[in-house]
Structure formats: structure tokens, C-alpha cells
Amino acid sequence: MKKSRIHFPGIATVAYEGPRTDNALAFRHYDPTEVIDGRTMAEHLRFSIAYWHAFRGTGADPFGPGTIVRPWESGRDPVSVARTRMDAAFEFFQKIRAPFYCFHDRDIAPEGRTLAESNKFLDAIAAHAWDLQQATGVKLLWGTANLFSHPRYLAGASTNPDAHVFAYAAAQVKKALEITKQLGGENYVFWGGREGYETLLNTNLKREQDHLAAFLHMAVDYAKSIGFKGQFLIEPKPKEPTKHQYDFDVASGIAFLRTYGLESHFKFNIETNHATLAGHTFQHEIEVAAAAGMLGSIDANAGDLLLGWDTDQFNTDVRELTLAMISILRAGGLGSGGFNFDAKLRRPSIDPEDLFHAHIGGMDAYALAFKLARRILADGKFEQFVAERYASYDSGFGRAIETRRTNFRQLEKLVLTQLGEPTPRSGRQEYLENLLMSYLHGR
Numbered sequence: 324m325k326k327s328r329i330h331f332p333g334i335a336t337v338a339y340e341g342p343r344t345d346n347a348l349a350f351r352h353y354d355p356t357e358v359i360d361g362r363t364m365a366e367h368l369r370f371s372i373a374y375w376h377a378f379r380g381t382g383a384d385p386f387g388p389g390t391i392v393r394p395w396e397s398g399r400d401p402v403s404v405a406r407t408r409m410d411a412a413f414e415f416f417q418k419i420r421a422p423f424y425c426f427h428d429r430d431i432a433p434e435g436r437t438l439a440e441s442n443k444f445l446d447a448i449a450a451h452a453w454d455l456q457q458a459t460g461v462k463l464l465w466g467t468a469n470l471f472s473h474p475r476y477l478a479g480a481s482t483n484p485d486a487h488v489f490a491y492a493a494a495q496v497k498k499a500l501e502i503t504k505q506l507g508g509e510n511y512v513f514w515g516g517r518e519g520y521e522t523l524l525n526t527n528l529k530r531e532q533d534h535l536a537a538f539l540h541m542a543v544d545y546a547k548s549i550g551f552k553g554q555f556l557i558e559p560k561p562k563e564p565t566k567h568q569y570d571f572d573v574a575s576g577i578a579f580l581r582t583y584g585l586e587s588h589f590k591f592n593i594e595t596n597h598a599t600l601a602g603h604t605f606q607h608e609i610e611v612a613a614a615a616g617m618l619g620s621i622d623a624n625a626g627d628l629l630l631g632w633d634t635d636q637f638n639t640d641v642r643e644l645t646l647a648m649i650s651i652l653r654a655g656g657l658g659s660g661g662f663n664f665d666a667k668l669r670r671p672s673i674d675p676e677d678l679f680h681a682h683i684g685g686m687d688a689y690a691l692a693f694k695l696a697r698r699i700l701a702d703g704k705f706e707q708f709v710a711e712r713y714a715s716y717d718s719g720f721g722r723a724i725e726t727r728r729t730n731f732r733q734l735e736k737l738v739l740t741q742l743g744e745p746t747p748r749s750g751r752q753e754y755l756e757n758l759l760m761s762y763l764h765g766r
């Protein structure tokens with residue numbers, strides 16, 4: 324591999340300098356080499372860079388074209404541009420000290436005139452990706468296929484009314500699975516790009532859901548046949564681009580997977596902004612997935628609660644992230660998942676340096692939340708409060724309810740003859756919120 328040129332001149336590898344530093348291009352809370360419980364922070368947090376935002380994002384919006392112009396995008400041959408872009412990407416991954424990255428097939432290599440040509444481009448770029456992974460130690464957290472940008476997918480991929488489009492999508496995912504396996508991808512994500520509908524006037528909802536399930540079964544079978552061992556993840560989102568997406572939220576995703584006998588093959592990739600679009604908190608979605616043993620990975624970002632779409636911003640809300648982290652740690656962590664920054668720069672943030680500020684903020688916020696959540700869980704005050712709140716189920720008739728060894732008749736008799744009227748008890752929400760605040764602000 325020939326030595327590539329420097330793409331981020333003047334920006335050094337980001338160092339950990341502690342909370343009091345004045346250096347804006349340093350970490351205050353994320354020290355990737357700090358060992359906690361026998362594992363480094365890098366190993367605990369498994370941060371990942373989203374190729375599509377960090378290296379394909381241009382700042383374009385429905386009102387105007389891109390504003391972000393990177394020097395490596397200027398060549399004429401799309402495959403050699405893709406190669407140079409990837410050199411720049413790996414320089415960034417190293418300088419920002421992210422151990423992982425994630426991509427859609429079409430992020431890393433251009434779409435060809437035919438499927439065969441697209442596959443050829445992908446093979447060429449995947450070989451380059453492998454070389455760069457070997458040279459830097461950066462690994463692939465997950466791969467996925469872009470089944471939503473090309474006009475052929477205007478009415479969905481596996482839920483498209485045209486079986487021809489289903490077949491094309493199947494071929495594309497087949498290849499994406501092969502590439503993900505080849506690059507050692509630890510997971511594979513299915514985000515339902517346009518798998519939903521705009522109007523029921525032209526839609527057979529039942530058939531579309533059956534087709535989506537057939538597609539996922541085929542993916543499971545193919546992964547098995549090639550020996551891909553990575554975890555399959557569903558990434559729910561309630562709307563956008565379609566008016567109604569089938570993988571609305573974690574709860575509807577669980578119901579869908581169980582309906583079609585897919586539940587043992589999938590976990591969830593939970594995105595903060597998708598949770599809030601569905602009318603849930605980030606922590607709610609994590610708890611629902613964890614309760615089903617299906618917490619897989621996180622797309623780390625934030626939405627703007629005043630806007631009704633996926634703004635994909637970097638999240639620096641330490642309170643929200645601490646609550647999320649408490650639920651994640653209580654669930655035993657993310658396993659083969661990680662925290663992938665599915666987040667983009669605002670349109671006026673055009674300098675390469677902005678890409679660093681954005682990720683430094685996101686990583687520091689998560690690192691701080693991780694430390695706070697660990698302290699909170701170690702103290703056990705909230706755990707103890709909740710345990711006491713449910714203590715009546717630990718023994719006697721409460722235990723019998725939980726283990727299903729009682730019934731309406733027995734419980735009626737118990738109330739009539741012994742228990743009488745229950746005594747209401749305070750939920751103490753305000754006390755608990757103050758307790759949380761004491762951890763967040765200098766306990």
C-alpha cells in the first residue's frame with residue numbers, strides 16, 4: 324500500500340487532557356486508554372464513526388445544495404475518489420481515536436451502471452478498506468445496504484409492490500452481507516429505509532409486511548450459508564422518509580419479529596432521534612429492548628424536539644445519556660454492539676475541524692455519562708428505592724402472583740377477609756430527580 328497524503332493537516336491525534344483543559348481539540352472525559360474493571364474505555368464504549376454522515380455528508384437540504392466541500396472529493400473517476408475518501412476517513416478514525424466505523428454499501432463505493440458493475444466497484448473498495456483496517460487496527464462495527472436512495476426504491480425495497488425490486492434488493496443485500504463478512508463486521512443492520520407507506524389507498528399493508536418478513540428470513544438463511552456470525556440488528560424509526568414506517572419502534576419491532584418467527588435472529592439498533600420521533604425517550608426504547616433481551620447497539624445522536632424530523636445532531640445532553648447508560652449497564656452492556664455516531668454537522672459547519680469538535684463532544688458526553696452511570700449504579704440508591712417499591716411481590720401472595728400460583732378467587736378472598744384497603748405510598752419522583760441532579764452536578 325502506498326503512503327497516502329495527509330488529509331487533515333494541522334490537526335493532531337486528539338489527546339485526553341482532563342476536564343480542566345482549555346484545548347478545544349482535546350478530550351475532557353474520554354481517555355481511550357483508561358482501564359476500568361479490566362477493560363479500557365475504548366473497549367467499554369466501542370465508539371464508531373458513521374461513514375455516510377462524516378464522509379458523504381455535504382450539508383445539502385431540501386432548500387439548497389451542499390455547503391461542505393472536502394478536497395478529496397474533487398477527482399473525476401468516482402472509484403479513485405472513493406479510494407482517496409477512504410484514506411481520509413481512516414486518517415480521521417485514527418486521529419479521533421474511534422476503534423470502529425460503519426457504512427452502507429453505496430457510501431464506500433459508487434453505484435455502477437449495472438448491479439455487476441456496482442459489485443465490482445464494491446469489491447475494489449472493500450479490498451482497500453481491508454488494507455486500511457489492517458494498517459490502522461480500526462474495525463467494522465456494522466455494515467448495511469442502502470435500499471432507499473436510488474430511484475428504483477421509490478416505493479420501498481422488500482416492501483415494494485414490484486417483485487422485481489424485491490429481487491434487486493435481495494441481490495444487493497446478498498453482496499452487502501458478503502462484504503461485511505469479508506471485513507470482519509461484527510453486526511449487520513437493517514434500517515427500513517422506505518419500508519413503509521405514503522397512503523393506504525395504494526398499499527396492501529399485510530402483503531408488504533409478509534414480504535419484509537420473507538426478506539429477513541432469506542437474509543438469515545444466506546448469512547448462515549456463508550458463515551457470517553455477526554449479530555443482525557433492526558433499527559426502528561416511526562416515519563421519514565415514508566409517512567409510516569413498519570419498524571415503528573422497538574415494541575412494534577418485537578411484535579413483528581415474533582409474529583414471523585424471527586426473534587431469535589435479531590436484536591435492536593436504537594437511535595436516539597428515532598426514539599424521540601416515535602414519542603418515546605431514548606431510555607424508554609433501551610428499556611423495552613433490554614426487557615426482551617434484544618438490546619444490540621446504539622446509533623448515538625439527538626434530535627431537536629421542536630422539529631419533526633431526523634436532525635441527527637451530536638448529543639451533548641449528559642442527563643439524557645446518563646439515564647440511557649444506566650439502562651444499558653443494568654442490561655449488561657451492548658455485547659457486539661457499540662455507540663455509532665449517526666450524526667451530522669449543521670449546514671454552516673463547513674470546516675474539517677468542525678468534524679473533530681462534533682465527535683469530541685459526542686464522545687466526551689458518552690464517556691462522562693458512562694462514569695456517572697457507573698457511580699450511580701455502584702451506590703445503588705435508585706436500585707434500592709425501586710426494589711423496595713416492588714417488595715410486596717417478593718413474598719407471600721405477591722410472590723404467588725409473579726409465579727402465577729394464585730387466581731382471582733383466592734385474591735378476592737384475601738382482600739375480603741384479611742387485606743382490606745391498600746395504603747397509598749408516594750412515588751417520590753421529585754426526591755429522585757434531585758438525587759439524580761446531585762450526581763450530575765458535583766456529588
Ligand code: XLS
Nearest residue numbers: 467514558594622633665
Ligand atoms: C436513518 C437511519 C440510517 C441507518 C442506517 O434515519 O438512521 O442512517 O442508521 O441505514
Ligand code: NI
Nearest residue numbers: 558594622665
Ligand atoms: Ni441510524
Ligand code: NI
Nearest residue numbers: 594596597633
Ligand atoms: Ni436516523
